[in-house]
Amino acid sequence: MPRSVLLGTGSALPATRVTNDDLAARLDTSDAWIRERTGIVARRIADASTTTADLATEAAAAALAAAGLPPQAIDLVLVATATPDLTFPATAVRVQARLGIAGGPAFDVAAVCSGFVYALGVADSMLRAGQATRALVIGAETFSRLLDWEDRSTAVLFGDGAGAVVLERRDPPEADDVRAARGLLAIRLHADGRHEGLLHVDGGPGSTGTVGKLRMAGREVFRHAVHNLASVCHEVLEETGLPIAAIDWVVPHQANLRIIEATARKLGLPMERVVVTVHEHANTSAASIPLALDAAVRDGRIREGQLCLLEAMGGGFTWGAALLRV
Incomplete structure (x- = not known):
C-alpha cells in the first residue's frame, strides 16, 4: 500500500x-x-x-x-x-x-x-x-x-x-517488516465539542462579526490534555504493533512544559527523547509541531530511519497523534 x-x-x-x-x-x-x-x-x-x-x-x-x-x-x-x-x-x-x-x-x-x-x-x-x-x-x-x-x-x-x-x-519497498519502511505508519484523530467552553475564541464572522479573543480554563485543559494525549499515543502504537520502546523521539505540541512532562511520564518515556522548543517558541498552536520537528531535523537529533511520535490537543477539544518514520 x-x-x-x-x-x-x-x-x-x-x-x-x-x-x-x-x-x-x-x-x-x-x-x-x-x-x-x-x-x-x-x-x-x-x-x-x-x-x-x-x-x-x-x-x-x-x-x-x-x-x-x-x-x-x-x-x-x-x-x-x-x-x-x-x-x-x-x-x-x-x-x-x-x-x-x-x-x-x-x-x-x-x-x-x-x-x-x-x-x-x-x-x-x-x-x-x-x-x-x-x-x-x-x-x-x-x-x-x-x-x-x-x-x-x-x-x-x-x-x-x-x-x-x-x-x-x-510504495514502500518489499520488507519483512513494513513498519521499518519510511513514511506515516498510523494517524488517529479525535474531537469532543462538549468541551468548547474550556478553550475557545469569543468571536467570529458568523457570530459576533469580530475576530474575538482567546479564553481558556487552564486547569481543566491541562487535565484533559494529559489524559487524551497519552491515550491517543497508545492508539497509534497499538495500530502498528510497535512498543513504546521503539519510539526514538516524541515531537509534541508545545503548549506547556508541564503538559509535555506529564504526558511523557504517563507514556513511560524519558524527557531525553522528547523534542522541546516551548521555552523559545511558546505555544504557536498549529505551527508548534512542525516548528519543533524542523528544529530537531536541522540540528541532527532526528535522522532518517528514526521513529517519531507526533501528538497534539487543541480547542474544540480536538486531539490526535501520528507515527512517522522519517
Missing part, C-alpha cells in the same frame, strides 16, 4: 523576540512566574505587516529547499491555522499563488493546536488515494492577534510562527 514519505522540513519565525521580562513590564507577572508554570522563556511576535501567509510561505520554501524540489513539484497545499489572513480565500490558496503553484487543491484545516496532525491525516489520505503525488503540509499562526494582552493567564502563553513538511506518495 502506498505511504506518505517525508522529504523535507522547514520553518519560519518573526524577527521580534519577546521575553518574559518584556511582558512583565506591561503585565502583572514575572519571568519566574511564567517559567515555573509553563517553561516558557520567550516567544516570537509578528509585526503588523507580517501575515500568516507570509510565515507559511517562508516555511514552505524552506521545506521545498530541504526536499530539493521546485514548487511546481507540489500538487496539494494544506495550511493548518486558526489565524487565517482572510475569512476567505483560504490561506493555503495565497501560499500556493506566492509559490507559483496552480491547479492542484489548496485549502485550510481548522483544528487549532491539533491542526497540523489533522492536516497530516488529510494529506496522507489524499496521497494514498492517488489524488496527489506530493503535498506541502504547513502549520502557520499569528496567534498573538487573538490574545487579550490584559489577561496574564493567556497572554504569556502564545507566540507566532510557521513550520512545513513536504510529503511524497511512495
Whole structure:
C-alpha cells in the first residue's frame, strides 16, 4: 500500500523576540512566574505587516529547499491555522499563488493546536488515494492577534510562527517488516465539542462579526490534555504493533512544559527523547509541531530511519497523534 514519505522540513519565525521580562513590564507577572508554570522563556511576535501567509510561505520554501524540489513539484497545499489572513480565500490558496503553484487543491484545516496532525491525516489520505503525488503540509499562526494582552493567564502563553513538511506518495519497498519502511505508519484523530467552553475564541464572522479573543480554563485543559494525549499515543502504537520502546523521539505540541512532562511520564518515556522548543517558541498552536520537528531535523537529533511520535490537543477539544518514520 502506498505511504506518505517525508522529504523535507522547514520553518519560519518573526524577527521580534519577546521575553518574559518584556511582558512583565506591561503585565502583572514575572519571568519566574511564567517559567515555573509553563517553561516558557520567550516567544516570537509578528509585526503588523507580517501575515500568516507570509510565515507559511517562508516555511514552505524552506521545506521545498530541504526536499530539493521546485514548487511546481507540489500538487496539494494544506495550511493548518486558526489565524487565517482572510475569512476567505483560504490561506493555503495565497501560499500556493506566492509559490507559483496552480491547479492542484489548496485549502485550510481548522483544528487549532491539533491542526497540523489533522492536516497530516488529510494529506496522507489524499496521497494514498492517488489524488496527489506530493503535498506541502504547513502549520502557520499569528496567534498573538487573538490574545487579550490584559489577561496574564493567556497572554504569556502564545507566540507566532510557521513550520512545513513536504510529503511524497511512495510504495514502500518489499520488507519483512513494513513498519521499518519510511513514511506515516498510523494517524488517529479525535474531537469532543462538549468541551468548547474550556478553550475557545469569543468571536467570529458568523457570530459576533469580530475576530474575538482567546479564553481558556487552564486547569481543566491541562487535565484533559494529559489524559487524551497519552491515550491517543497508545492508539497509534497499538495500530502498528510497535512498543513504546521503539519510539526514538516524541515531537509534541508545545503548549506547556508541564503538559509535555506529564504526558511523557504517563507514556513511560524519558524527557531525553522528547523534542522541546516551548521555552523559545511558546505555544504557536498549529505551527508548534512542525516548528519543533524542523528544529530537531536541522540540528541532527532526528535522522532518517528514526521513529517519531507526533501528538497534539487543541480547542474544540480536538486531539490526535501520528507515527512517522522519517
